[in-house]
Amino acid sequence: MAGDSRHSERAAVAALTDSFVAGLCDWIRIPSIGVDPRHHVDVRRSAEWLADQLHADGWPEVAIWGDGPALPAVFACWPAADPDAPTVLVYGHHDVQPVDPVERWEHPPFEPVISGDEIRGRGASDDKGQVAMHLLAVKAHLAATGQNAPSVTLKLFVEGEEESGSPHLRKLLEDHHDELGCDLVVFTDTALHEREAPTVNTGQRGVLGGEITFFGGTDDVHSGRAGGAIPNPATALAKLVAALHDDDNRIQLEGFYDDVREPTAREREDYAALPFDERKWLAHNGGGAQATHGETGYSTFERIWVRPTAEINGISGGYTGPGLKTIVPASATAKISFRLVPDQRPDRIRDQLERFVARHTPNGIRAVVTFRGEGVPPYAISPDDPANEAVKDAMELAFDQPVRFARAGGSGPAAVLRERLGVPLVYLGATLPDDRVHAPNERVVVPLLLKGAEAAAHLWRMLAKAEIAKRLSR
Numbered sequence: 001m002a003g004d005s006r007h008s009e010r011a012a013v014a015a016l017t018d019s020f021v022a023g024l025c026d027w028i029r030i031p032s033i034g035v036d037p038r039h040h041v042d043v044r045r046s047a048e049w050l051a052d053q054l055h056a057d058g059w060p061e062v063a064i065w066g067d068g069p070a071l072p073a074v075f076a077c078w079p080a081a082d083p084d085a086p087t088v089l090v091y092g093h094h095d096v097q098p099v100d101p102v103e104r105w106e107h108p109p110f111e112p113v114i115s116g117d118e119i120r121g122r123g124a125s126d127d128k129g130q131v132a133m134h135l136l137a138v139k140a141h142l143a144a145t146g147q148n149a150p151s152v153t154l155k156l157f158v159e160g161e162e163e164s165g166s167p168h169l170r171k172l173l174e175d176h177h178d179e180l181g182c183d184l185v186v187f188t189d190t191a192l193h194e195r196e197a198p199t200v201n202t203g204q205r206g207v208l209g210g211e212i213t214f215f216g217g218t219d220d221v222h223s224g225r226a227g228g229a230i231p232n233p234a235t236a237l238a239k240l241v242a243a244l245h246d247d248d249n250r251i252q253l254e255g256f257y258d259d260v261r262e263p264t265a266r267e268r269e270d271y272a273a274l275p276f277d278e279r280k281w282l283a284h285n286g287g288g289a290q291a292t293h294g295e296t297g298y299s300t301f302e303r304i305w306v307r308p309t310a311e312i313n314g315i316s317g318g319y320t321g322p323g324l325k326t327i328v329p330a331s332a333t334a335k336i337s338f339r340l341v342p343d344q345r346p347d348r349i350r351d352q353l354e355r356f357v358a359r360h361t362p363n364g365i366r367a368v369v370t371f372r373g374e375g376v377p378p379y380a381i382s383p384d385d386p387a388n389e390a391v392k393d394a395m396e397l398a399f400d401q402p403v404r405f406a407r408a409g410g411s412g413p414a415a416v417l418r419e420r421l422g423v424p425l426v427y428l429g430a431t432l433p434d435d436r437v438h439a440p441n442e443r444v445v446v447p448l449l450l451k452g453a454e455a456a457a458h459l460w461r462m463l464a465k466a467e468i469a470k471r472l473s474r
Contacts, residue, residue, distance in 0.1 A: 007397065009457040012140035013450050020453075021119065021446060023053065024132045025112040027094075028121040034071050034095030035164050043160045046094045047072035050131070050158060057139060059156075065176065070168035071095065071160035075179060078138070080153045085464050087153040089182040091417060092131035092189060093162035096123035097438045104440035118443045125444040126437035130188040130429050131158055133449045137456030144457060151464035155182055162189070165373065166413045173420040184387050184463070185417050186456075190408060190429035195448065197275050198399045199406035200392050201427035202267070203380030205308070206340035207411040208349050210371040212237065212357055213333045216364065220318065220327040227328050231364035234317040234332040240360040241312055241334055248296040251310045253352040261342040263306045266383055270404040271301040284434050305407035309339040339409065346375025377415035379425065380407065387426050390462045391455075395428075398455035428456055 032046035033039040047064050051074055054062045059076045066072030074094065099109040099122055107113050112121035119129070134156070141150055157180060161167060173180060193199040214233035221230065246252055263271075281300065282289050294303040303309075317332025319325035338349055354369050361367040381388055383405045395403040418425045430452025436442045 007454070007458075008144035009140050009454050010398070012143035013136065013454045013457070015143070016136055016139055017446075017450060020132065020136045020450075021114070024119060024124070024129060025114070025121075027053075027128050027132065028112040028119070028123050029110055031110045032095050032123070032160070033098050033163075034161050036098060040071060043071045043095055047074050047158075047160060050074045050094055051076075053135065054156070057135060065172065066160075068168065068171070068175070070172055071164075073157065073159040073161075073172060075158075075176070076156040077179070078150055078154045080151060080464070081147065081149045082151075082464070085152045086184060087155065087182040088184045088186055088460070088463060089155040089157055089180060089421070090134050090186045090188060091413075092134070092156075092158045093127045093160065094123075094131065094158050095160045095163045096126070096128070097163050099440070101440065106441055109440075109442075115443075117446050119446060120441060120443040122442055124442055125431040125435035126442065127162070127189045129444040129449055130190075130431060130452070133430060133453045134186075134188060134456055136449075136453040137460070140453055141457040141460045145461065151460050154460070155180065162413065165376075166416070167373075169413050169416055170420065173417070177420075180421060182421060183423055185421060185423060185425040186391075186459075187412070187414055187417070187425055187427045188429055189412055190427040191431045191433050191435070192429070192448065193274050193404075193406050193433070195432060195445065198395060198401070198403050198430075198451075199270075199274070200388065200395055200403055201408050201429070202383055202388065202405050203305075203342065203407040204378065204412050204414050205305075205407075205409055206344065206346060206376045206378035206415065207337060208340065208346040208371065208375035209313075209335070209337040209373075210350075210353070210369060211333055211335050212240070212353075213331055213368045213370075214240075214317075214361070215331045215366040215368070216328065217330050220330050223326040223328050227326075230328060231362060232328050233365060234329050236362050236365050237315070237317065237332040237334055240357065241315070243360055244310055244312070244356075249294055250296075251308065253310070253349070253356045255352055256308070256349070259343045259345065259348070260308060261380070263302070264383065267306070267405055267407075268302070270383075271299065271305070271406065273404060274301065274406065276300065301406070304409035306341055308341050308344060311337050311339075313337055339411070340375075340378045342378050342380045344378060346377060349375070376411045376413070377419070378411075379415035379418055381424055381426060385424060385426070387424055387463070390459060391426050391428055394455040394458035394462055397458050398451045428452065428459065430455070 032043045061077040109122040190201040216233040313335040318329030430448045
């Protein structure tokens with residue numbers, strides 16, 4: 001797993017590899033499942049482990065923020081020797097997903113296993129591995145430069161509720177606005193395109209989820225006594241769902257595409273140049289689907305990175321058990337979610353969906369639309385941003401090959417961080433889309449984490465250069 005000594009940063013990372021792997025395995029052993037109240041004590045133990053590690057690494061300011069309603073978050077700061085150097089905030093999270101179904105794990109989820117160049121265990125990739133990667137990067141940066149402090153003022157903010165949708169993130173950012181003040185955010189929770197095709201992420205889609213329920217009467221009714229003479233909520237809801245997309249798979253909410261920002265020519269060129277094997281992608285990313293499908297005129301990558309979607313996540317109503325029960329159901333429900341792209345806003349999509357439902361609710365049916373939270377806004381940064389270019393240059397030094405830009409189809413708190421802190425946000429991560437995050441047998445590829453640490457070590461030096469620092473401080 002060790003690298004060569006062509007770069008001092010690479011040699012420093014290689015020298016620290018064994019202790020890095022051992023430390024990450026120790027952290028994985030803490031079952032910090034934030035969505036399960038039974039494990040909230042473990043989330044605190046995880047925060048304490050991280051705080052202890054930061055103290056041991058020499059960070060001069062370390063705090064656990066855990067007095068409010070939010071699960072414990074960890075903050076740390078290491079000022080640069082130069083008071084005029086930029087301030088960079090690294091964001092990550094230490095809570096992890098539940099392990100269900102546990103019977104599908106090949107080993108206990110919180111007993112990490114080293115297999116070849118992989119560490120396997122819950123949290124190895126998402127996101128403990130990448131937070132630990134950035135801790136390694138700081139140590140490698142100091143060793144490579146011979147400095148007692150980083151070239152930029154570094155701050156670390158690791159929350160404990162990301163897997164729960166970061167319900168208290170806005171309040172944390174408000175309550176600790178002064179401590180978190182910075183010139184740039186580096187977001188860790190992101191992946192490469194492929195092991196042999198490294199990429200720099202430039203954005204994430206937003207998300208809004210809800211339910212549409214159609215009510216007919218107060219009770220299920222015998223279909224022989226009333227069928228054909230009263231509205232059927234399930235039939236009416238099926239018609240609404242069918243009307244959601246046209247034949248080109250464009251979403252039929254009025255005004256839905258008005259705010260959609262198109263990708264740049266440079267981004268589309270990078271997407272087109274990335275390797276894509278449709279059969280392999282369908283098997284690993286498409287859940288075994290038989291063919292790709294989506295909005296006409298866009299590639300698969302564009303459909304999942306830079307185009308918005310509306311997906312029916314589930315439909316229920318009436319009798320769904322074994323055998324036959326001839327009824328007209330009293331109600332039917334569709335769960336729906338939207339993935340949003342810049343510059344769409346969740347609140348506008350809420351209004352558009354409510355108007356769409358009103359237009360497709362027939363006489364005799366009562367519709368109720370409910371939403372799960374306020375939604376997560378989308379975020380994207382220009383590939384031409386100077387900080388983004390610095391990340392790309394640092395990645396190319398570490399990976400010894402050209403690096404292209406990509407985006408993530410999923411969602412996260414990037415837009416909230418950008419909005420509340422008022423500074424640009426870039427992505428630096430080194431995991432893979434097939435690391436089985438949120439699924440049994442999660443893993444992380446250690447050599448990729450080492451390259452990611454090397455890239456971050458390069459980045460701290462690059463961001464301190466006068467021309468980049470000046471542009472960041474504008």
